[in-house]
Amino acid sequence: MDAHDIFKKLTRGTNLNLKKAIQVQQTKVPTTPIKNEPTSEESIQPSRGKKKLSKMRLAALKQEEACLIGLILDHFKNQSTFLHIKYTEIITYTQCCYTYSPQVNHLRNQERISVTGPNIPDPLRTFEDLKSVYGLSTVLVNNLLHSGYTSPTPIQSQAIPLMLQGRQLLACAPTGSGKTAAFLVPVFHHLGRPKHSGIRAVIVSPTRELARQTLRECQRLSEGTALRCHLVKKAPTVARSSNQYAVPKCDVLITTPNRLVYLLKQDPPAVSLTSVEWLVVDESDKLFESGAKGFRDQLATIYNACDSTTLKRAMFSATSTPDVARWARKNLTDLALVTVGHRNSAAEQVEQELLFVGSEAGKLVAFRNLVHQGLKPPVLVFVQSKERAKELFTELIYEGINVDVIHADRTQLQRDNVVRSFREGRIWVLICTELMGRGIDFKGVNLVVNYDFPTSAISYIHRIGTRSAKLHKYKYILF
Structure with missing residues (x-):
């Protein structure tokens, strides 16, 4: 035998026996325990006994799987409507989150609107969309038009639909871009008619001048709706023996942080925020500042006093800081972030x-x-x-x-x-x-x-x- 024959024998490989390979694979299939589980004595029987036992196991497995599939089909046979509803909701959510029409993208790019969050609605094109799509009253829409707005500003076109959906919002847009109307219109729509359940919306501003300006806008936009708006002009002294609130009955309360905290710390409290449905923070970056010039501690007190389970929050400002965005992402559920133009930049028309x-x-x-x-x-x-x-x-x-x-x-x-x-x-x-x-x-x-x-x-x-x-x-x- 020469060297060539030895090399040929070493490298020729082995023959494949298909029947034997299938039998080995069948014995390695993991199975669940069945009633006919072999005992230790049966496990040492000759190879012919093993083959018969594996066939019995396979037959039992097939019968068990058939019974399980039958039970599942019987369970859902009468719940086809439920399955259809669930499937429809998933498709709708996916379409809203990930598919935007080119027209919507073009409108956002044109208005320089940046938005983050799931299930974002399309921006408004005209104020007539508020009536046809969201069911706003003609009175509110006419008040908007009489206030000097001919068409929605960029912040209004995206913030109003989000708040009308009941979403919690963090919005950043330049001063003078119509932010006040952007949060007042959906708040008025949600409140509907006056009720005697107490204060249902609170708007917090850092200065008295800004709070007074918000009151003027509030009175102008709520004309004809019978909603009552009140500005806390000064923190009155409340008699300890009196159970009457110092703040008159109203639907929308406009205040600065220190004055509201003063009323909350009276014994008994001079104002109750247990029925508040909307808490709007204007100039939120200023109110979140810490230190002597900030209002972070006062804002925490106000948040804790608003303990309604249906409470929704919206924060607006002309500038944005990382602290505010970080807090909002951590504490607000179903949050949407809206930015108009470049963040923390000056107005271009100046x-x-x-x-x-x-x-x-x-x-x-x-x-x-x-x-x-x-x-x-x-x-x-x-x-x-x-x-x-x-x-x-x-x-x-x-x-x-x-x-x-x-x-x-x-x-x-x-x-x-x-x-x-x-x-x-x-x-x-x-x-x-x-x-x-x-x-x-x-x-x-x-x-x-x-x-x-x-x-x-x-x-x-x-x-x-x-x-x-x-x-x-x-x-x-x-x-």
Whole structure:
């Protein structure tokens, strides 16, 4: 035998016996215990006995599987309707989550709407969709039209359908984009008619000026619905022996955090929030700030007092912070996030100008030059502190300018009169602190001057957004 024959024998392999392989595979199939389980004595019988035993096992398995399938079919024979409903719900949810028509995508891209969350409804195209699709009353739609809106703004087109579905919402859109109407309209629709069950909606604003502005919008949009809106103007002293609430009966309560917490901490509490269905937080990033200037502790107290099982929350702001988004994702179920435009960016229709003045004294010189060049009122001037506001007011009053100032040291009556005079055109130049930097819409403002540089980008965005909701173009100068 040569080397070639030895190599041939080593590499020729083995023959395959199909019958034997099938029998081995059948003995390795895992089976469930059956009544005819072999004993230890049977397991050592010759190979012929093993073959007969495996056939018996297979027959028993087939009979057991047939019985099980029959039971399942008999169980669901009378539940075909249930199976059909479940299948339809799954298909509908999948279509809503993952299939959007090209027209809807084009509309969102055109309006620069970014939305996150499951089962997002299509944005509104016209206010008539509110009546035809969501069943809003003609009174509410007409109030929207009479408020100056001819078509839904980007935040309204997406936020209103979400809140009408009862979704919890975190929305971010520029100041003056119609956020107030975006949350008031669905809240009014859900409340329907007045009831005697107590307060059913609470709107929390960081400042009294913003709360008063919300009240005006609330009264305008609720006209003809008989819904009662109330603003907590001051925290009254409540008699301990009295069981009467200091807040009159109303459907919508508008307040600042400190005043509402004061009422809740009375003994007994001067207000009850157990029947609240909607809790709306305006300028949520400010209210979530911690520290002396923030309202995080007060907001926690308000959240705990609203213990209704049907409570829904909505948070709106012109800027967004990671803390607010993180809290919302962790604590709110069925959450939807809506952003209009680039997050934390200034409005595009504003002409921004950076004016170099050389020194601190150069700021007053530059402002006087603006006056001599022909200042077109109304004008807003932002400073960093109330002391700076008083100093600038003293300097400008001698220039013969129709100017006034608003800051925290002035009484509430004085602040209300100043804001009213500025809105009516009796004051041309209004000097204000950060107090007026959030959420206030002044119609027709032509110039905003940052006399003092803002301390943060968030503050800059809020100052630059203090203008009308009709997207009025104006100029912004930063010294």
